[in-house]
Amino acid sequence: MPTRTQNRSSNRSSESADRNRSSQSRSAFSWSDNAGPILAAGLAGAAIGFAANYGRKALMQGMEAAAGDWDEILANEHDAALAVFDKMLATDETQTFKRKMLLMKLTHALDKHAHQEEMVVYPALREANEAGDADGLESEHGYIKTFIYELNQMQADSRNWLEKVREFRDLVAEHAHMEEEQVFPRFKSEMNEEQNDKITMLVNRDGFWMA
Numbered sequence: 001m002p003t004r005t006q007n008r009s010s011n012r013s014s015e016s017a018d019r020n021r022s023s024q025s026r027s028a029f030s031w032s033d034n035a036g037p038i039l040a041a042g043l044a045g046a047a048i049g050f051a052a053n054y055g056r057k058a059l060m061q062g063m064e065a066a067a068g069d070w071d072e073i074l075a076n077e078h079d080a081a082l083a084v085f086d087k088m089l090a091t092d093e094t095q096t097f098k099r100k101m102l103l104m105k106l107t108h109a110l111d112k113h114a115h116q117e118e119m120v121v122y123p124a125l126r127e128a129n130e131a132g133d134a135d136g137l138e139s140e141h142g143y144i145k146t147f148i149y150e151l152n153q154m155q156a157d158s159r160n161w162l163e164k165v166r167e168f169r170d171l172v173a174e175h176a177h178m179e180e181e182q183v184f185p186r187f188k189s190e191m192n193e194e195q196n197d198k199i200t201m202l203v204n205r206d207g208f209w210m211a
Contacts, residue, residue, distance in 0.1 A: 070202075091162075120202040125187060144175070
């Protein structure tokens with residue numbers, strides 16, 4: 001028959017095992033006492049990040065909106081993209097990291113710009129019976145995306161990297177010239193003030209979300 005000491009030892013072992021199981025259960029499946037503050041900190045961090053990103057978008061698009069009407073905003077975006085091209089063309093094959101960063105910046109700028117035109121300006125052109133210009137300009141966006149794809153597939157130190165960038169810049173410059181000197185002035189001259197303000201608002205709205 002077990003003695004009292006043996007019984008107490010057995011009971012303590014059993015109690016200890018129960019506590020261990022309980023502790024393991026809490027750690028695996030239950031919130032700890034610190035979970036509340038940790039969760040709150042995580043949510044606060046996410047909120048701060050969202051607010052910072054929202055503020056960045058508002059600042060960037062606000063600066064563009066200060067440029068004036070929709071056609072002036074888009075012309076400034078053309079100039080900004082061409083300036084990035086010029087920085088790319090000023091690099092050499094040893095500056096692979098810089099080339100990659102500039103290509104990322106250019107890609108984002110052109111994506112944002114294309115979104116504004118394809119979602120606002122070109123549909124408005126079609127509504128104004130200017131479908132031929134809208135279709136032609138939008139088809140050129142496809143070639144622009146092809147250049148971006150090809151550059152992303154190339155090694156940044158490739159011998160023909162600069163040549164490809166130069167060809168790409170020529171296409172974008174020609175596209176911008178067509179819009180700024182021919183299509184957009186004619187289209188704008190046919191608008192009344194209310195229509196012009198609406199297109200400007202929509203370009204800014206879509207630019208904000210893509211910024």
